[in-house]
Amino acid sequence: MKFFKKPFVYAIIFSILLTSLNVYILLKTFVISDVITVVETNMVDNTKNNILEESDEMVENNILGESNEVVENNNDEADEKIIESTITDTSYTDENINISINTIYRNNTYIYVVDVQISSPEYLKTALAHNSFGTDVTQTTSEMANANNAILAINGDYYGANTRGYVIKQGSLYRSTVKSNTEYEDLVIYEDGSFGIINETEISAEELIEKGVVNTLTFGPTLVLDGGIVVSENDEVAKSQAENPRTAIGIVDNLHYIFLVSDGRTEESEGLSLYQVAEIMQEYGCKIAYNLDGGGSSTLYFNGKVINNPTTSGRIIKERSVSDIVYIGY
Amino acid sequence: MYTLDTKSIKKTIKVYAIISLISIIFSYVYEQFSYGVYSYFMRLLFIVPLVGGVIIYGVVYLKKIKVTRISYSLWNSGIAILMSGMLIRGIINISGRYTEYDTIYWELGTIFVLLAIIMQASK
Numbered sequence A: 001m002k003f004f005k006k007p008f009v010y011a012i013i014f015s016i017l018l019t020s021l022n023v024y025i026l027l028k029t030f031v032i033s034d035v036i037t038v039v040e041t042n043m044v045d046n047t048k049n050n051i052l053e054e055s056d057e058m059v060e061n062n063i064l065g066e067s068n069e070v071v072e073n074n075n076d077e078a079d080e081k082i083i084e085s086t087i088t089d090t091s092y093t094d095e096n097i098n099i100s101i102n103t104i105y106r107n108n109t110y111i112y113v114v115d116v117q118i119s120s121p122e123y124l125k126t127a128l129a130h131n132s133f134g135t136d137v138t139q140t141t142s143e144m145a146n147a148n149n150a151i152l153a154i155n156g157d158y159y160g161a162n163t164r165g166y167v168i169k170q171g172s173l174y175r176s177t178v179k180s181n182t183e184y185e186d187l188v189i190y191e192d193g194s195f196g197i198i199n200e201t202e203i204s205a206e207e208l209i210e211k212g213v214v215n216t217l218t219f220g221p222t223l224v225l226d227g228g229i230v231v232s233e234n235d236e237v238a239k240s241q242a243e244n245p246r247t248a249i250g251i252v253d254n255l256h257y258i259f260l261v262s263d264g265r266t267e268e269s270e271g272l273s274l275y276q277v278a279e280i281m282q283e284y285g286c287k288i289a290y291n292l293d294g295g296g297s298s299t300l301y302f303n304g305k306v307i308n309n310p311t312t313s314g315r316i317i318k319e320r321s322v323s324d325i326v327y328i329g330y
Numbered sequence B: 001m002y003t004l005d006t007k008s009i010k011k012t013i014k015v016y017a018i019i020s021l022i023s024i025i026f027s028y029v030y031e032q033f034s035y036g037v038y039s040y041f042m043r044l045l046f047i048v049p050l051v052g053g054v055i056i057y058g059v060v061y062l063k064k065i066k067v068t069r070i071s072y073s074l075w076n077s078g079i080a081i082l083m084s085g086m087l088i089r090g091i092i093n094i095s096g097r098y099t100e101y102d103t104i105y106w107e108l109g110t111i112f113v114l115l116a117i118i119m120q121a122s123k
Helices: A007-030 A045-061 A141-147 A205-210 A274-283 B006-032 B047-062 B069-094 B103-121
Strands: A034-038 A066-072 A081-087 A091-093 A097-106 A109-118 A124-128 A132-135 A152-155 A167-169 A172-175 A186-190 A195-198 A213-217 A222-225 A246-253 A256-262 A288-292 A300-302 A324-328
Touching: A007 B069, A097 A274, A097 A300, A109 A300, A124 A141, A124 A167, A124 A213, A141 A152, A141 A300, A141 A324, A152 A246, A152 A256, A167 A205, A172 A205, A195 A288, A205 A213, A222 A246, A222 A274, A246 A274, A256 A274, A274 A288, B006 B047, B006 B069, B047 B069, B069 B103
Parallel strands: none
Antiparallel strands: A034 A132, A066 A081, A081 A091, A091 A097, A097 A109, A109 A256, A124 A324, A152 A300, A152 A324, A167 A172, A167 A213, A186 A195, A186 A213, A222 A288, A246 A256, A246 A288
């Protein structure tokens, strides 16, 4: 009790302890990476290297409309298959993958709409930063895309910014706790490449795996459902401002997808509201469209290059490091 | 038992009023740099020193309640912990994150405040 009678001693010790706690919590939230699981990679390294080298060459030489060859190697197949591809600045075509990037200017914003058609759901993939699951394990979209030999990639849901919420990536269940804010639903990708919208309070992560879900994207909100816009003009992500850089993904038909990334927060591009994104996704024929992590995270990578102008402040064009990507590749 | 005089209580009220004002200014400035994202925890940060400091000590002052040094220290600590919780939660939410790391502030803050009340009641 004498301790309390020396107010300054108590105040100094208490202040040091409280400041230490604050610093620890902030470091734990924003700085300290906590790797929980490292993803097992089944890819054959040689195959990856082959594709990467081809891809690098294409970028370096700026080959337009020329035919190239990439090597496909399915995990279980010993034989390699040569795939011819045609690549331009805005398109990629081979026998399995068709990608076409359309840049439009609307609502004072540059918007990159990517039409993707694939022959098999296995080409629509997700990847984690540093191939590791954890909190605050981050890498830029382009680094992850490069590491996974992605042809096309967008930033994902930044699952690592939260300590709760389902995380299923490439068929592996990493986190099964229901997220803190269940206001928004999750986008699930089934093994046949189809999309679904679920609420974490209504189905467990284990049940999702049983139902054939191979990827979850936990951001939101849902923009388009059954072909109709399901956000209002006033809806916004987590008390955010109306216009922002955006990333969205949608499905048009079987194995036919739309990826959208918009610029924002700059003089050239104001950014889009959720409703404006939903309108575009609907125009492009999406039956389901879902909003992914936006703002400074919004990044579109194609063929070795970042296509959009990612920015957090609007002053510096720079990619933000994120937890995960959605990509198209072998 | 050592108790605080009215002069100290009056000074405490002034300090809490200044802290409340600084909290309002800090929240406002922080929001200007958060790209329009806001958090109620940040916006309502000033409520903690206003209610826990200005109003409570105002009542103590007006009612001439004798506050023990232990209760005074514990109460102020509780308010500081709760304020830190509001601030940290606000910063985390504005960054677009949801964590449970802030839980410790609510628990610790409540414990300190309750201890202060118990010590005051048992004087």
